[in-house]
Amino acid sequence: MSEKPVVLEVSHLKKYFKAGANAVLKAVDDVTFNIHEGETLGLVGESGCGKTTCGRTCIALYDKTDGMVKYKGQDVHTLKGKELKAFRKDAQMIFQDPYASLNPRMTVADIIAEGIDIHGLAANHKERTEKVYHYLDLVGLNKEHANRFVHEFSGGQRQRIGIARALAVEPKFIMCDEPISALDVSIQAQIVNLLIRLQKDMGLTYLFVAHDLSMVKHISDRIAVMYLGVVAELTTSAELYDHPLHPYTQALLSAIPIPDPEIERKRSANRIKLEGDVPSPINPPAGCRFKGRCKYATELCDKQVPELKEVSPGHFVACHLY
Ligand SMILES: Nc1ncnc2c1ncn2[C@@H]1O[C@H](COP(=O)(O)OP(=O)(O)OP(=O)(O)O)[C@@H](O)[C@H]1O
Numbered sequence: 672m673s674e675k676p677v678v679l680e681v682s683h684l685k686k687y688f689k690a691g692a693n694a695v696l697k698a699v700d701d702v703t704f705n706i707h708e709g710e711t712l713g714l715v716g717e718s719g720c721g722k723t724t725c726g727r728t729c730i731a732l733y734d735k736t737d738g739m740v741k742y743k744g745q746d747v748h749t750l751k752g753k754e755l756k757a758f759r760k761d762a763q764m765i766f767q768d769p770y771a772s773l774n775p776r777m778t779v780a781d782i783i784a785e786g787i788d789i790h791g792l793a794a795n796h797k798e799r800t801e802k803v804y805h806y807l808d809l810v811g812l813n814k815e816h817a818n819r820f821v822h823e824f825s826g827g828q829r830q831r832i833g834i835a836r837a838l839a840v841e842p843k844f845i846m847c848d849e850p851i852s853a854l855d856v857s858i859q860a861q862i863v864n865l866l867i868r869l870q871k872d873m874g875l876t877y878l879f880v881a882h883d884l885s886m887v888k889h890i891s892d893r894i895a896v897m898y899l900g901v902v903a904e905l906t907t908s909a910e911l912y913d914h915p916l917h918p919y920t921q922a923l924l925s926a927i928p929i930p931d932p933e934i935e936r937k938r939s940a941n942r943i944k945l946e947g948d949v950p951s952p953i954n955p956p957a958g959c960r961f962k963g964r965c966k967y968a969t970e971l972c973d974k975q976v977p978e979l980k981e982v983s984p985g986h987f988v989a990c991h992l993y
């Protein structure tokens with residue numbers, strides 16, 4: 672992967688929200704990672720840990736509080752005019768909830784063509800229609816679907832429409848924000864396989880957000896595990912599954928059910944349970960943010976924030992155990 676150029680470079684990114692008169696909510700608090708061309712970086716963590724905020728800040732849908740996001744070398748938060756418009760075309764998003772993210776009053780054709788119109792990608796109406804048919808076909812739908820409304824479709828089909836809408840502006844980078852978590856398990860693999868195929872065919876780069884580790888393995892080259900606004904561990908997906916280092920990653924992995932009762936029974940004996948609650952991002956604990964739920968926590972974890980360190984080639988962990 673490392674030979675491919677870096678597409679997205681995120682360094683020490685922070686995104687805080689105001690929470691009342693004097694409080695700040697530290698949704699993203701010093702996050703650093705790179706994504707290479709054609710790569711998928713999975714971003715995984717429990718609800719509220721800052722995945723969506725991080726992804727949205729990366730594509731400049733949110734201003735940053737501090738740090739830097741560079742897309743192909745350009746600081747995304749300083750883009751204006753034509754450059755910003757070009758970035759808005761290059762960097763697309765696929766949403767978690769295909770029900771809420773598609774306009775119920777627009778036909779499928781108009782939903783898909785909205786970006787084509789904004790960016791002037793079709794010379795005339797005929798070309799616009801041809802493009803709509805092309806993208807419907809690409810995501811496994813067909814031209815009969817073009818003049819219908821989203822309420823006529825199943826969840827999986829709606830997500831296909833959301834994918835077609837993102838693809839229609841010929842993007843290079845897509846932030847996929849839990850695109851399968853609202854779907855039936857039986858449909859999830861189909862959508863993941865579609866995203867993998869499209870990535871290969873079109874040379875796309877993905878940031879793939881998910882809240883558990885079960886499906887991300889198949890799509891991600893590398894995975895960043897987030898906990899309460901920070902990256903706990905970052906490495907290739909094979910390494911993360913085979914040698915998880917951070918106690919939080921180990922807990923997340925042991926929470927994945929294995930569809931074999933025999934293995935499952937043996938496993939549950941030494942399953943690492945997550946104890947306690949996720950602390951509030953409004954007053955995150957000093958030192959290691961995970962310490963309150965970690966059975967290995969020591970005094971050092973109370974005092975000092977663990978830095979994200981490279982402990983073996985390409986394997987980064989933020990934990991005082993290493
Ligand atoms: N626009 C906002 N204004 C204020 N607080 C926000 C805003 N967006 C998110 N937050 C807060 O920031 C924290 C991170 O939220 P975020 O949506 O990024 O988490 P997430 O990891 O995507 O969670 P989920 O898995 O539930 O989607 C949460 O505490 C959330 O309440």
Ligand SMILES: [Mg+2]
Pocket residue numbers: 722723724848
């Ligand atoms: Mg989210």
